[in-house]
Ligand SMILES: Nc1ncnc2c1ncn2[C@@H]1O[C@H](COP(=O)(O)OP(=O)(O)O)[C@@H](O)[C@H]1O
């Protein structure tokens with residue numbers, strides 16, 4: 001299968017008057033088309049930096065980040081503009097890129113994701129889960145090939161989190177997007193991803209890459225994944241890997 | 247009959263009663279204040295020559311209204327204040343926007359802005375009037391000088407403290423600097439800009455009155471200073487009274503605008 005993203009010997013540091021912060025050290029990995037990859041690691045280890053490198057918001061000091069696909073970025077905070085209604089929020093990216101907005105298509109998407117009745121509502125009037133779906137739609141309407149999700153579920157309460165994870169997983173699968181999910185929640189990584197990349201503490205390098213195979217008889221969903229027998233095994237493996245040098 | 251009220255209705259009724267009570271107290275205070283003043287002046291506890299009295303002030307005001315003279319003074323002061331307010335605020339915001347575009351320029355100008363801001367601007371008024379002329383122009387320049395620097399500093403501060411995550415989101419859409427300004431920085435600060443306008447109304451009035459004290463032949467500041475010079479305290483008090491009403495009305499207009507803007511959301 002086609003490679004969509006490739007990191008080759010990537011190093012990245014940040015500089016300030018106080019000194020250098022070594023963040024990424026010799027990072028190498030490949031993401032294939034349609035694959036869902038979770039990146040997990042202690043906080044401050046450089047997970048967001050990896051996404052910034054893929055999206056071109058920052059450039060590496062050494063090495064190469066190869067991707068020539070359209071990238072959509074979704075953040076932990078929904079970042080909705082509370083002075084714009086749902087429709088205007090969703091079309092913000094198109095407005096910025098000066099693209100023509102196909103309102104019928106947006107309406108279809110709104111209907112599909114249960115937001116059509118809220119088209120002209122303002123973010124303040126929406127629940128946390130709905131806001132997150134609006135944020136996802138804002139990214140999806142630009143039709144990216146690659147989705148970057150930076151801890152998108154971590155601000156939701158547990159109950160909402162589980163449903164939104166299922167919703168978003170369905171959307172990713174349906175649209176066959178290559179996805180990189182950054183998280184610090186091991187269960188989330190196993191439940192959603194095909195591949196889990198575990199990072200070490202800063203300066204981070206890749207400690208281990210796991211291919212997740214839960215041996216499910218039916219199609220995978222995050223909820224079903226959590227009930228599989230192998231789930232616990234993967235959890236323990238990754239837990240130990242993360243914990244080892246703490 | 248009260249038994250039929252729901253809790254919601256009770257709440258509303260209670261709320262309205264309290265609001266009415268507050269309004270009544272406010273009106274009561276005004277009446278008490280004016281009444282005492284009038285009474286004390288009439289019986290001689292207060293020296294009428296120094297303190298004037300409400301009935302004399304009203305009489306004088308009516309006289310000024312009948313002769314239409316008051317409209318001339320109010321018109322000129324209002325024009326000067328509005329010019330000062332509009333020019334001072336918009337110029338300040340425009341400069342803040344330019345500084346927002348260049349961090350280096352901001353750093354270069356920072357100490358000068360701080361010094362200018364700390365300076366009591368009214369001390370500069372005589373010089374400004376000599377530079378800009380003794381007519382309306384000079385007075386408007388004084389009014390501008392009072393609001394300009396503060397507007398630049400606080401607007402820039404608001405602009406620089408825009409939400410980092412929203413900024414990153416726009417950058418991920420490859421937004422240009424101008425798009426970031428028009429789509430995020432300005433709309434997220436509408437409320438803050440309105441509060442700057444509110445503060446500048448007061449500043450602009452101070453500038454206009456100080457300017458009129460110094461040079462003018464017209465305007466409310468002139469009335470007040472003239473009244474003081476000829477010891478006509480009725481005139482001074484009347485000027486202050488008209489001034490209070492005008493400033494309040496301008497403030498009210500901005501508040502209404504604020505409410506309209508809030509409801510539109
Ligand atoms: N723009 C930046 N300037 C300076 N330091 C940064 C910048 N971005 C990130 N860092 C530093 O790099 C490290 C990794 O950050 P980040 O990628 O956000 O971590 P994570 O997402 O894994 O929590 C942190 O120590 C952070 O302080």
Ligand SMILES: [Mg+2]
Pocket residue numbers: 047048049150
């Ligand atoms: Mg992060």
